[in-house]
Amino acid sequence: MATTNSSQSISVPLPIFDGSNYDLWEKKMMTLFESQNLTDNIVGKGLTDNIVEKGLKKPTNISILEEAQQKEVTKQKDASALYLIQQSLAIKIFPRISEASTAKQAWGTLRKEFRGDSERAFEKKRGDAETKQGYVEATYGAAMEGDWKRMVTYYQEHCQEHIEYFSSPVTDTWDTVLHLAIHSKEEKPLKDLLEIMKKRELPLTTETEILKKKNKFGNTALHEATIYGNYKAVILLVERCPELLSIPNEFGETPLFTAAGFAKTEIVEYLIRHNPEQCVDDNGRLLPTHSKRSVPSGDDLSILSAAIIGQKFGLPVKRHHEVKSQVQTWCPENKRDLESGRGRNSGDPGSFSERNQRGGILKNLKVPEGCWLERIWNQKRKHVFALEFAKSLIKEDDSFKRVTKTEEEQETRAQTSQNTPVLSSLTTKKEIPLFTATRRGIEKIVELIIRLHPHAIDQRDEMNRSILDVAVMYRQEKIFDIVKEKKIPFARMRRVVDISGNTLLHHVADMIKNSGVTKPGPALQLQEELKWFERVQDVIPSYYVPLLNKDGKTAKECFEIAHEEQLNKAQIWIKETSQSCSTVAALVATVVFAAAYTVPGGSDEKGKPIFINSPYFLIFTVSDVVSLASSLTSLVVFLSLLTSPFELQEFHISLPRKLIVGFSFLFFSVLTTMLSFGATILILIQTERRLTTLLLSIASFLPVLIFGILQFRLYVSFMGSTFNILKKNWKLIHRS
Incomplete structure (x- = not known):
């Protein structure tokens, strides 16, 4: 920090201004000017002005010599003030005032550019929000379309100015770009992103913080890599930050635990073999951090039980009865049948059909009045109009345009909401458009919402249910298939558990909301229900099948009770x-x-x-x-x-x-x-x-x-x- 000497030869440190925190720097400098009696040179007042300002009469008999001396003193003070301003500026800021000849001129230039008025501050804030919204939409949109090259290119172009983008969430579940890169099931996207971070020469602590960033479920990028079986991504992350292996998620599961639970044998073997100090003790046993999870529900599921329920690979054990005893410990009274546990390229799905409905010969075709085709033609025309109208409404709906908040912003928002009164009881029953379309089976509207607002697919209702849960409850197979094609959000939604402890499979038992019956006769309808149960069971993780809800029932037990009649x-x-x-x-x-x-x-x-x-x-x-x-x-x-x-x-x-x-x-x-x-x-x-x-x-x-x-x-x-x-x-x- 630079220093200067006052008339009393006191060393005064100079605050350095680098373009940020102008208000703080201005206050420090004003205090410095006051201590050196230089404030008048900044404000722009002379000696006679101060006299008049104090209520005294302006003197008329000041000699020419005294006036000349006063001007010389003022000039020296102005030079001192200008010198202090110049010395307190960073090299990149100094050119802004290099042409200024007085302290007042230099001070005014800085004040005008960096302080601004309330309107400019508001515009800057709004511009930052729009920039962040664009970043979120660009990143998530490219990831959902599988265009990983475009996503990486975006970061290459913007990371120089916004390094915070690497740790900023891009989904409603707080996934960062590193989380999304895992879903490519390739090495290149993640490797390219890590190379971009390396070229920035970030401090080790900053890079580690980015790699340790968690999503809403407490999963780091390494958790996601083990869950989705991206073996090469696991290698990259562990080599870059071995500490990731010991970080648990919100369910008390480490990456090694999730790899075992999702039957990723190759990853389990790599983690234990190449990082033994992070996984096992001196006796070759798994560390307590990895051996079981600890969650508020108190199930204490062990890694062995998770691996057995997966039924796709086995962890080495000494005796078979040890395996059996652990399973029975986790499943008391043998109530769960573990033996039966199982574990668009086009950017516009409706564009081709819509063009055919509106264009070409059909556009100018007129049906004669009274013709039997008139009613059909009018219905078709109304359908096209309704679809276009819905499309315009979806584009303008602000409820979909949400920039994901950081943890600090989320905490501030939560504290603010505690002091905000509820305006109406209706606010708790607000309809989510995507959920309404899902319940009614309007797949075109669902496709439009997801295509125009990719983040809408991550929405949850008041019961913490996703649209996949709603599609299962209402037997909407087409919408189920639409969501299933969206690999990234589908991978998360199939693991959602609502506030009642119901998994996706539990919702198959909901007969009240069954609106998708297509078969005649009770026998075929029951067969259709059994097929739906089996289909949903095939998409959820294997160890979710025997899970109990808050009523203490498995999905199979709920299904049998609901279908007795x-x-x-x-x-x-x-x-x-x-x-x-x-x-x-x-x-x-x-x-x-x-x-x-x-x-x-x-x-x-x-x-x-x-x-x-x-x-x-x-x-x-x-x-x-x-x-x-x-x-x-x-x-x-x-x-x-x-x-x-x-x-x-x-x-x-x-x-x-x-x-x-x-x-x-x-x-x-x-x-x-x-x-x-x-x-x-x-x-x-x-x-x-x-x-x-x-x-x-x-x-x-x-x-x-x-x-x-x-x-x-x-x-x-x-x-x-x-x-x-x-x-x-x-x-x-x-x-x-």
Whole structure:
């Protein structure tokens, strides 16, 4: 710090101004000027001005010599003040006043540029907010689109001015750019970002703080790398900052624990082998930090239990009974069945269809008034308008444009909110547009919101549920698939637990909000529910399956309790259907059996059929035999169905499969029976008129046609369910 000497030869330190904290520097300098009697030179007042200001008469008899001496003293003081200002400025600030000839001029220049007025300060603040919003949108948008090169390029261009961007959150869950780079599942994005930090030659403490930055769940970038299996990213982070290995998240889980819980064998092996001092003690045992987690709920899940529940790899243990005992300790009274635990390239999804709806020939096409197409055309036009209107509203909705706050800002906001009264009880029931669209199954609106405001996908409701939870509760499969395609947010949302302790799988049990029923009949609806349960179970972490909610129930137990009534209805329906179909099958079998011994036209003296040489006779014989075999097979299947156990899991594959087999053979038996009947008519009525033959054939197959039309939806539903099951089984066989 520079120094100067006063008239009393007192050494005075000079505060250095480098462009920041101008108000603080100004106060220190004013104190210095006051101590050196130089304030008048800064304010711009002379000796006579001070006299008048004190209420005295301005003298008129000052001699020319005294006035000259006064001017000389003023000039010397001004030079001293200017010298002090120049010496207190950093090298990069000095050129701003290099042309100033007086202290007042230099002081005014600095004051005007760095202090400014309230309006300029407001504009600067707003500009900073817009810059930060642009940074957040650019980073998260590029990451969601998988354009990692664009994301890294953005940091190369802006990090020189804003190094704080590396530690600033870019998502509503406080993920930094390092967290997002992990999701690329590649080494390059993270490596490039670390190289940018290295070129800045940051202090070691600053770089370490950036690498240790946590998101809302307490996860560092290393936690995320172990969860998503980015092996090369793990190596980069551990080599750069080995201390990351010992940092727990909000659930008391270290990166080694999460690697074990998510069955990342290769990462577990690397961490233990290359960083033994951070993972194990002198006896080769895991350190207590890694061996189990400690959370407020008190489950104390051990790393071994997490690895076993994953069922994808095993950690080395001495004896099998040790594994069993630890699992039983975590799962008291054996209430959980661990053996059954399982663990768009286009930027505008709707752009192509919208262009076709609005452009080309359709744009100028006019439908005549009164035409039957007018109603359809008007509905189509309203749909396009509604979509465009919704798009404009989504763009202008400020609720989506949120710049994520830092921890300090979050704390300040929380303290402020405690003193802010609630304006209305309605504020607690405010509808979130994205959640409303999800509940109603409007996938186009959901896609628009996510595309225009990527951060909206991370929103939570008052129960801490995400849109994935809502999609599961309301059985919105299309929206479930949309969210599933967004790899980064989906990876987080599948692990969300609401304030009631319910996981994503627990929400499948919610029957009240089930609005996505598409199958006819209670049995097929129950099968659809079981398939939905299995599908959701496949996407959540394996060790989430046996977790208990605050009511002390697993997701499976909640599902069984919620579907008791539907199970009873399905049991009654399938019994009544089987009995009715058995009666029809028996009736068909009786008819065709009798027809087999009563050939059309009778027989001659030798017992040989009279019309044996007719081509229709062969059709009659074959169709009659096939009909008899089909009806008897159908009867056997339905009788087997009536004696089957009507347990919940039987409605997933076993019972629907038997039902589809029975229906198929019954339908085929009716079809061949009518074919046999038609052949008999054509044999008995020998005519050359083709029209008569055609009418007789149509009349013969009319019952089959009516039966097919009435049962078409049910039959297609059975076939669709069976096809999906066979497709899934084929994939499993192919993988193995």
